Structure formats: C-alpha cells, structure tokens
Amino acid sequence: MYSKVIPISLFAILGVFQGCRFSKxxxxxxxxxxxxxxxxxxxxxxxxxTKKNYSQFVPVILNxxxxxxxxxxxxxxxxxxxxxxLPILLRQKYWMDVKGINKNVAYLSIKIEDFIKLxxxxxxxxxxxxxxxxxxxxxxxxxGIKENDGPNVEMNxxxxxxxxxxxSTCVVIK
Numbered sequence: 001m002y003s004k005v006i007p008i009s010l011f012a013i014l015g016v017f018q019g020c021r022f023s024k025x026x027x028x029x030x031x032x033x034x035x036x037x038x039x040x041x042x043x044x045x046x047x048x049x050t051k052k053n054y055s056q057f058v059p060v061i062l063n064x065x066x067x068x069x070x071x072x073x074x075x076x077x078x079x080x081x082x083x084x085x086l087p088i089l090l091r092q093k094y095w096m097d098v099k100g101i102n103k104n105v106a107y108l109s110i111k112i113e114d115f116i117k118l119x120x121x122x123x124x125x126x127x128x129x130x131x132x133x134x135x136x137x138x139x140x141x142x143x144g145i146k147e148n149d150g151p152n153v154e155m156n157x158x159x160x161x162x163x164x165x166x167x168s169t170c171v172v173i174k
Contacts, residue, residue, distance in 0.1 A: 137174050
C-alpha cells in the first residue's frame with residue numbers, strides 16, 4: 001500500500017512545481033526567454049519605468065495597501081564586493097531589475113551607497129519613516145525567466161523598447 005502512495009505523491013508534488021515554473025500567460029505572450037527546466041521557481045526578468053530616477057535609492061516591497069513593509073534588503077544584499085548593486089538603465093528611461101522588485105515596490109530616501117555602509121538593517125519603523133515614494137512605477141513588464149536571459153539580454157530588451165514591442169512580447173504587470 002505505502003509503496004504505491006509514495007511514488008504517486010511524489011509525482012503530484014513535482015507536477016505542482018512543474019506547473020508553477022513558467023506562467024501560461026508569459027508563454028502565450030511569446031517570452032523572450034526559454035522556460036526554466038528546473039522544478040524550482042527562478043527569478044523573472046523585470047523591466048520597468050518610474051516617475052523619476054530612483055536608481056540610486058534603496059527599493060523595498062510594501063503590501064498591496066502600501067502601508068506595511070513586506071520585504072526589504074539588508075546592507076549586504078545591496079552590494080557586491082563593496083560596490084552598490086544598481087538597476088541597469090535601458091533605452092527610453094526603462095530599467096532592468098537586478099534585485100527582485102515587484103509591483104508593490106517603494107523607494108527609501110536612503111541612497112544605496114549610504115545603505116551598504118550600515119552595520120545592520122534598521123528597524124521596520126525607521127524604514128517606513130524613510131519612504132520617499134510609495135507608488136513610483138509608471139510601467140512594469142515580466143519578460144520571462146531571468147536565468148535564461150543570455151549575454152545579449154540588454155540588447156534584446158532595448159530592441160523591444162525601440163520597436164515598441166515590449167508590452168506585446170512581455171507580460172504587462174502595470
């Protein structure tokens with residue numbers, strides 16, 4: 001009895017992960033990139049445009065009501081070898097995310113270069129008091145699985161932007 005239940009349960013669990021790994025909507029839009037072949041979800045390539053240039057400021061994630069911090073980085077999360085990790089500027093003031101933002105992103109009034117010098121993460125109350133902009137996004141698109149972006153990702157994204165095909169190729173989030 002148990003010998004049949006375990007394999008069936010294992011296949012059911014793997015099937016759930018398999019279904020989650022690549023959105024049907026992304027596939028229908030003709031994603032720029034190949035679906036992730038692992039059973040673990042991979043980060044997506046997010047392209048966005050903001051009301052102002054917030055690239056030097058620390059991004060945090062708020063809840064849908066924009067009144068509670070859901071996720072925020074530590075100073076170590078925002079640096080690589082002591083240098084700030086910044087989003088990548090694309091054409092026409094679009095940005096390519098490198099840290100994992102979503103539609104509920106907000107920006108602190110703290111610059112990344114100052115934040116990475118901190119010894120520890122400030123309290124959530126302190127961070128909430130430092131929010132510069134709760135609704136910075138003008139546009140946001142999901143362009144597929146990030147791990148499969150290849151060496152020409154910036155060039156490919158810029159081509160989509162210039163050809164006005166970003167929204168028809170990628171999934172529009174906002």
